Amino acid sequence: MTPLNLTTIDFSWLAILPLIALSVGAIVVMLAGTRVDDEDSAALGFIVLVALLAAFLLTMFELGQNTAAFRGSLAVDDYAVFFEVIIIIATALTVAMSLEYAADAGLAGAEYYALVAFAALGMLLMAAAGDLIIIFLGLETMSIAVYALAGFIRRDAKSNEAAIKYFLLGAFSTGFLLYGIALLYGATGSVRLTAIHASIAARTAVNPLLLLGLGMLLIGFGFKVAAVPFHMWTPDAYEGAPTPITAFMAVAVKLAAFAGFLRIFFTSLDPLATEWSPVLWALAVLSMTAGNVIALVQSNIKRMLAYSAIAHAGYALVGMAAANGREAGGAVLYYLLAYAFTSLGAFGVVVALDRGAESHAQIDDYRGLARDHPGLAAAMAVCLLSLTGVPPLAGFVAKFYVFAAALNAGFTGLVIIAVLNSVVSAYYYVGVIVAMYMREGGVAVESMSRRPGLLISIAVGVAGVIALGIYPQPYMGAAVNAFASALGRPALHAVSMLP
Amino acid sequence: MDTIVSAWFPIAVTIVVSALIVGGMVTVNRLLGPRSARNKVKGEAFECGNPPSGSAWNRFSIRFYLTALLFLIFDVEIVFLYPWAVELRELGMVGFVEALIFIAVLVVGLVYAWQRGALDFE
Numbered sequence: 001m002t003p004l005n006l007t008t009i010d011f012s013w014l015a016i017l018p019l020i021a022l023s024v025g026a027i028v029v030m031l032a033g034t035r036v037d038d039e040d041s042a043a044l045g046f047i048v049l050v051a052l053l054a055a056f057l058l059t060m061f062e063l064g065q066n067t068a069a070f071r072g073s074l075a076v077d078d079y080a081v082f083f084e085v086i087i088i089i090a091t092a093l094t095v096a097m098s099l100e101y102a103a104d105a106g107l108a109g110a111e112y113y114a115l116v117a118f119a120a121l122g123m124l125l126m127a128a129a130g131d132l133i134i135i136f137l138g139l140e141t142m143s144i145a146v147y148a149l150a151g152f153i154r155r156d157a158k159s160n161e162a163a164i165k166y167f168l169l170g171a172f173s174t175g176f177l178l179y180g181i182a183l184l185y186g187a188t189g190s191v192r193l194t195a196i197h198a199s200i201a202a203r204t205a206v207n208p209l210l211l212l213g214l215g216m217l218l219i220g221f222g223f224k225v226a227a228v229p230f231h232m233w234t235p236d237a238y239e240g241a242p243t244p245i246t247a248f249m250a251v252a253v254k255l256a257a258f259a260g261f262l263r264i265f266f267t268s269l270d271p272l273a274t275e276w277s278p279v280l281w282a283l284a285v286l287s288m289t290a291g292n293v294i295a296l297v298q299s300n301i302k303r304m305l306a307y308s309a310i311a312h313a314g315y316a317l318v319g320m321a322a323a324n325g326r327e328a329g330g331a332v333l334y335y336l337l338a339y340a341f342t343s344l345g346a347f348g349v350v351v352a353l354d355r356g357a358e359s360h361a362q363i364d365d366y367r368g369l370a371r372d373h374p375g376l377a378a379a380m381a382v383c384l385l386s387l388t389g390v391p392p393l394a395g396f397v398a399k400f401y402v403f404a405a406a407l408n409a410g411f412t413g414l415v416i417i418a419v420l421n422s423v424v425s426a427y428y429y430v431g432v433i434v435a436m437y438m439r440e441g442g443v444a445v446e447s448m449s450r451r452p453g454l455l456i457s458i459a460v461g462v463a464g465v466i467a468l469g470i471y472p473q474p475y476m477g478a479a480v481n482a483f484a485s486a487l488g489r490p491a492l493h494a495v496s497m498l499p
Numbered sequence: 500m501d502t503i504v505s506a507w508f509p510i511a512v513t514i515v516v517s518a519l520i521v522g523g524m525v526t527v528n529r530l531l532g533p534r535s536a537r538n539k540v541k542g543e544a545f546e547c548g549n550p551p552s553g554s555a556w557n558r559f560s561i562r563f564y565l566t567a568l569l570f571l572i573f574d575v576e577i578v579f580l581y582p583w584a585v586e587l588r589e590l591g592m593v594g595f596v597e598a599l600i601f602i603a604v605l606v607v608g609l610v611y612a613w614q615r616g617a618l619d620f621e
Contacts, residue, residue, distance in 0.1 A: 004593045011593075027607050034614035 012069035014062060015076050018055040018084065019124055025051020026117035033110020041109020042099040045453075048113045052092045052120070059084045066485050068130050072192045075130040075263075079486035082333060082478065083127035083259040086340050090252040091120040093344050093460060096453035097351050098244040104355065105242065107152055116248065119145035123256035132181045132191040135260045139177070139224070143170050146253055150241040162240025169223065169233040177220025183213030196268035206272070214269060218279055221264075224257035225313045228286040238306035239361070243354045246302055247347035250309045251340045258316065258336055263486055265320070266329055270487075273323045280321035281414060287314030288421040295428050301350055302361050304428060305343075308387060311425060312339050318418050319402040322409040329487070330480030331401035337475060338386070338394035338468050345461025346383040349376050351454055353445055360443045367435045367442035376445065377436045379462045384429040386465045389422045394468035401476065565617045576605050 028051075029044045036044060065076045095116060102112050122141030129135040147170060151163025185191050187209035188199035200210065223230040238246045265276065291311030298304040316339070319332035353360050353369075370377035386395035399422065403415045435442075448455050468475055544551045583590070583598050590597075612618060 004589065004591050006593060009593070027604070030611050031607065031614070034611065 010069055010071045012074070012076065014065070015069035015074045015128065017061075018058040019121060021054040021058055022051050022117055022121050022124065025054070026114050026121065029117060030110055030114040033108075033114065036109055038106050038108060039103050041102050041107070041112070042453075044109045044113045045095045045099045045102070048095050048117050049092055051117060052088050052095070055124070056085065056088045059088070066488075068194075072194060073131040073134050074128050075486070076128070077485040078478075078482045079259075079263065080128040082482035083255060084124050086255055086337055087120060087123045087127060087252050089460075090248070090255065090340055090344060091116060091123075093348075093457040094244050094248040094252065096457045097247060097348055098242075099453040100451045101242065101244055101351060101454075105153065107242065112149070112152060115145045115149050119149070119248070120252070123252055123259075126256045127259045129260060129263065130193055132184065132193070132196075132264070135264065136174075136178060136181060138256070139260065140174065142253060142256055143174065143224075146245070146249060149245045149248070150237055152242055152245065156240070158240035159242070160240070162237040165233050166237040173220050173223035173230065176216045176223075180213045180216030180220060183209050183216065187213060193264065193268040197270065200269070200271045206275070210272070211275060214272060214276060215279075217264065217269075218276065218283075221257060221261040222283060225254055225261060225316075226287075226310050227283045227313050227317060228290040228310060231287070231290070231310045234310055235303045235306045238309070239300055239302045243302065243347065243351045243359075243361075246305075247344060247351070250305065250347065251343045254309065254313065255336055255340055258332075262320065262329065262332065262483075266323070266483075267486055277321050277323050280317050280323075281411070284314045284317035284321055284414065285417055287311060287317060288418060289314075292421045292425045292428075295425070298428070299363055300361050301363050301366070301432065304363065304432075305346060305350070308425065308429075309343070311421065312387070314421075315399060315402060315418060318406050318411075318414055321414065322402075322406040322411055327480070328402075328405035328409065329483035330476060331398075331405040333479035333483055334472070334476050335398040335402050337479065338398035338465070341461050341464030341468065342383050342386045342395055343461075345379055345458055345465060346387070348454060348458035348461055349380040349383070352376055352448065352451070352458070353443060355446070363432055363435055364441075365443040366432060367439035369436040369442055369445070373445055373448070376448070376458070379458050380436065381433045382462050382465055384432055386469065388426045388429045392469045394465045394472075397469050397472045397476075401472075562620075565612075569612060569617060572608070573605070576602075 025048055029047050032047070033041070033044050059081055062076050062081050063078060066078065067076050068074065069076055095113065098112070098116075101107075102109060119142045122138045122143070122145065125138030125141065126135055127138075129138060147163055147167040150166050151159050153159040181191065184196060187207045188196045190196055190199065219230065223233075226234040238249065241249065269276065288311050291307045291309075291314060295304050295307035295311065298307060316332055316335050319328050319335060322328040322331075350361065352373075353365060366380075369380070382393065386393035389396045389399045391397075399418075403418060406415050406418075544555065546552075579601070580598065583594065587594060
């Protein structure tokens with residue numbers, strides 16, 4: 001047997017340099033942080049930002065490559081770059097939001113920023129996976145870091161509750177996911193996504209093991225993207241976690257989960273679309289309806305945004321259920337991009353009101369915000385209107401593309417349900433806007449000039465919402481291109497010693 | 500299908516028979532055993548003749564948990580190094596460097612635990 005060398009394992013620096021940059025940053029933060037006081041933890045946040053910048057620049061070299069590395073385990077294509085870029089931006093904005101929050105709340109800086117960086121590392125792996133095992137590895141790295149981050153405020157009972165609920169349900173659903181991966185391997189003989197696709201396309205009868213594995217994969221991913229009926233952890237986890245981590249969970253975790261979800265289902269399980277499309281139809285309807293209806297009665301803004309996140313996962317699943325190729329896929333990617341910026345802006349404003357010690361997260365605390373802080377109120381209004389789907393903001397364009405793709409695939413009933421849900425959601429989104437502009441008696445907000453990182457996060461979120469809404473063509477083009485690159489990867493070289 | 504059933508059939512028999520034996524023993528004991536009255540004095544905690552004092556719920560030091568957790572992590576690291584050591588000749592320089600990086604990352608974890616005081620004895 002020839003000794004292992006770099007060519008037989010198909011080693012590629014291009015594929016792993018972003019990951020190495022981020023992990024080196026995380027390790028430096030972990031070691032340096034033990035020497036740093038909790039009040040000065042913002043310096044550690046800057047180290048993570050530098051590492052994220054390095055990862056971003058290194059990821060740019062992967063554009064246009066459309067190949068695979070490590071014998072198909074890592075994908076080096078535009079799809080991976082698309083998701084890696086959004087994840088890096090979301091992580092950077094989370095860190096920016098946390099710079100003052102963590103120092104004020106007395107959160108241990110070394111562990112906090114290191115965990116955020118490691119979670120981002122797991123997400124980058126999920127985005128660039130070509131292999132079910134790599135997706136699982138990325139999922140676990142991300143999830144375990146976020147379980148710890150959700151419970152980071154150790155003295156707060158709600159934070160502990162959030163971590164326990166998220167961890168128990170997450171570990172259980174990861175078990176389902178892993179069992180599904182095992183069944184898929186048993187049915188097709190490989191874990192590589194392209195090999196699974198070839199194996200399924202070549203057979204005429206559908207193996208029952210395959211269907212069972214598919215079902216379990218749906219359960220595992222349904223949990224991670226917070227689709228009903230796998231959503232029970234979402235409101236409590238979002239409410240109890242430190243607010244920048246809630247933003248992290250709502251944006252980056254969901255995006256990474258969708259990255260893996262979309263890649264598996266559209267690349268390898270595509271021939272079985274007639275089997276899983278109706279299931280996604282049902283999941284979409286349940287998520288939209290339950291998310292919007294339960295959000296109507298929420299008085300805590302973090303819980304309201306959690307149920308809204310469930311509903312938005314439902315709208316994205318509408319696009320997935322349509323499953324008619326690159327238009328629907330591009331629409332879902334664009335939807336996730338628009339949702340990412342909108343959520344970051346909205347949660348940024350929530351962080352502005354939510355001090356570490358006394359958490360002001362009731363909707364009643366937002367009353368009269370427009371009088372003292374018109375900028376914050378306007379930012380929140382723009383983000384909420386985008387979530388509702390009001391033109392010319394990003395949310396409207398995203399919903400338009402997704403619903404158009406679903407109509408083209410013939411899912412008229414689904415689109416009617418989705419539009420009705422959007423109308424229902426207007427009540428609770430506009431309710432917050434009414435409280436900010438037309439009521440009195442909310443909580444006083446500390447001056448934003450002391451919190452430049454938070455200001456930058458909110459500004460980037462709002463700018464993204466407006467830019468994506470007014471001129472969506474280049475971004476939609478990038479999304480469609482990214483999705484197409486995931487579908488049409490060139491065949492890997494024939495010599496391969498692994499299954 | 501027949502070969503699968505015939506291979507696993509003895510195991511199914513074993514499970515059923517052992518369940519019957521254990522269940523039978525417990526049932527016979529419950530039916531034929533002596534009835535013991537619930538006596539307050541017999542139910543007290545045994546402290547070598549002294550009357551029981553204090554609460555039974557004591558706080559344990561967190562060091563036990565930390566030591567066990569660190570042991571688990573480094574034990575799994577060693578478990579991963581055993582097959583690497585067996586196959587090292589075939590793995591060549593690439594395998595050697597990979598394992599060095601693996602060990603280096605775990606040493607970083609050790610240094611972090613050391614700095615945070617997890618290795619201090621109580």
